[in-house]
Amino acid sequence: MKEFQLIRQIQQQTSAALANASDAGVSVGIGDDAAVLEVPAGYQLVAATDTLNAGIHFPTDTPAFDIGYKCLAVNLSDLAAMGAVPRWALLSLSLPQAGSDWVQSFTDGFSSLAQRHGVSLVGGDTTSGPLSVSLTALGIVEPGKALQRNAAKAGDVLVVSGTVGGAAYALAQLQAGKAVQERHLLDRPQPRVRLGRALAGFAHACIDISDGLLADLGHVLRASACGARLELDKLPASDAMAQLDDETRWNYQLAGGDDYELLFTLPPQHESMLAKLRRQLDIRLSVIGEIEAQEGCRCTAPGGMDYDPVKSGYEHFQQIP
Numbered sequence: 001m002k003e004f005q006l007i008r009q010i011q012q013q014t015s016a017a018l019a020n021a022s023d024a025g026v027s028v029g030i031g032d033d034a035a036v037l038e039v040p041a042g043y044q045l046v047a048a049t050d051t052l053n054a055g056i057h058f059p060t061d062t063p064a065f066d067i068g069y070k071c072l073a074v075n076l077s078d079l080a081a082m083g084a085v086p087r088w089a090l091l092s093l094s095l096p097q098a099g100s101d102w103v104q105s106f107t108d109g110f111s112s113l114a115q116r117h118g119v120s121l122v123g124g125d126t127t128s129g130p131l132s133v134s135l136t137a138l139g140i141v142e143p144g145k146a147l148q149r150n151a152a153k154a155g156d157v158l159v160v161s162g163t164v165g166g167a168a169y170a171l172a173q174l175q176a177g178k179a180v181q182e183r184h185l186l187d188r189p190q191p192r193v194r195l196g197r198a199l200a201g202f203a204h205a206c207i208d209i210s211d212g213l214l215a216d217l218g219h220v221l222r223a224s225a226c227g228a229r230l231e232l233d234k235l236p237a238s239d240a241m242a243q244l245d246d247e248t249r250w251n252y253q254l255a256g257g258d259d260y261e262l263l264f265t266l267p268p269q270h271e272s273m274l275a276k277l278r279r280q281l282d283i284r285l286s287v288i289g290e291i292e293a294q295e296g297c298r299c300t301a302p303g304g305m306d307y308d309p310v311k312s313g314y315e316h317f318q319q320i321p
Ligand code: ADP
Pocket: 007, 010, 029, 030, 031, 032, 033, 034, 090, 091, 092, 093, 121, 122, 123, 124, 125, 126
């Protein structure tokens, strides 16, 4: 296929998936030199971009559908962590060969998520080269409401959505040639867009977990100039991880990446807000620790003992049952 045929296929498939295209705020979409978008009065534009390279950000045998899904999911997760409403996306594709079937599945995966969140694909770039997908997501937020990393305060509780460590565990099983029980956690993360919106203007600090809980918590703590205590027995685990011994499970939960859950801090009077969020969003929200004035992150094992994940070699994922 020629480049323009590919672009046309992507355009037709993605616009067919969006029922309410006229409400999409797109004055000029795919087909001109650049898109022209309408940011509603009283909102700020929020922009995020992420690249996925084959063999690095996803296993080379990942189905095209899942690559299309995931490139949007990881960017919507960034918008969610800012408390933004996703609106538009730009897609840069580098493809080894221009296969119509591959593009069809890729676009189906992309559209399945774009449709759910009302995201319009408004432009991009298509080149030949090693498989690589770069997506830019644009969203909107009310001025002053964007959630940032630098707003955690001593006394806040630390909350995480969903479960953590499951994607890293699935990847480790895959790499070890074992049966993977929860591959959806790796290939189809659920961006927590509704949660981010509910937290905007209320939560203190927020980040999405892409590099692992400890690493991303570290970003919040440094930006906010404070520390935290984590209670290991409160870390939420997926079903497949229940079979792991405590220490192995903690290692995945603390250091695994690709969770795309939201990690946020709430002021001490948080109980009614948490109960309301759980009820309205039907989502698992776990209080896993507390923000403290003393810098650094301290982990408590069940029974109150201090646990040092660095000394325990958390970066190694050798133990795969
Ligand atoms: P230009 O040479 O002016 O950059 P292109 O020929 O690269 O234009 O692209 C033509 C149109 O198709 C542009 O509107 C561009 O945004 C869009 N486009 C190109 N590739 C993609 C893609 N992978 N996904 C969505 N839109 C694309």
